[in-house]
Amino acid sequence: MSDNDTPKQETPKQKAARLKKELGLDGKLSLPIRILESELFDWDTTARMTLLVIAMGQRTNEDSYTPEDLPDDMKEDLLGWCYFAQWRIAQRVGKTEDHIQEVIAKLEKKGVIKIETWHDSNLTPHNRYKVVEDMIDAHQRPSHRKDTPRPKRYAEKRKANAGSFSTENQPKREKKYAAAFD
DSSP states (O other), X not given: OOTTTSOOOOOHHHHHHHHHHHHTOTTOOOHHHHHHTXXXXXXXXXXXXXXXXXXXXXXXXXXXXXXXXXXXXXXXXOTTOBOOOHHHHHHHHTSOHHHHHHHXXXXXXXXSEEEEEEEOTTOOEEEEEEEOHHHHHHXXXXXXXXXXXXOOSSSSOOOOOTTSOOSSOOTTXXXXXXXXXX
């Protein structure tokens, strides 16, 4: 057997490069970076941070911890799913668990994450989350320059509140001077 016939051991860096190429990720930015560079949730930092925590919690190693009561059909598709409990996501985002539940529902409604639920032997529901990368890619900013236009913060033009100050509503201004400023 010659030196050319012996298989060479692949280094971790070479393996990562080979897997990226096989998965079509070669030259593509990481998912957390693509989330940060997207227009999604531009003015909703809690939603963006929740999405980041889920993306960074996605399983990348099949040999990682697997929940004991995970159904067998879900064990076939482990990679790319985040198995964090909502209290853990809330802790990492820095918000309450109730708020995170609302944010996760919004992320699912907008089609940015997929949620699968299973029940353990005590009939306690558990979720796993997966970021829909096609949605992230579809909402990338056209460029990353300072003058790149950003989406509007509010869908509708905001109006003054009923009690807010205006030229008509000046509580401490004397009536005789009010006419001069109007």
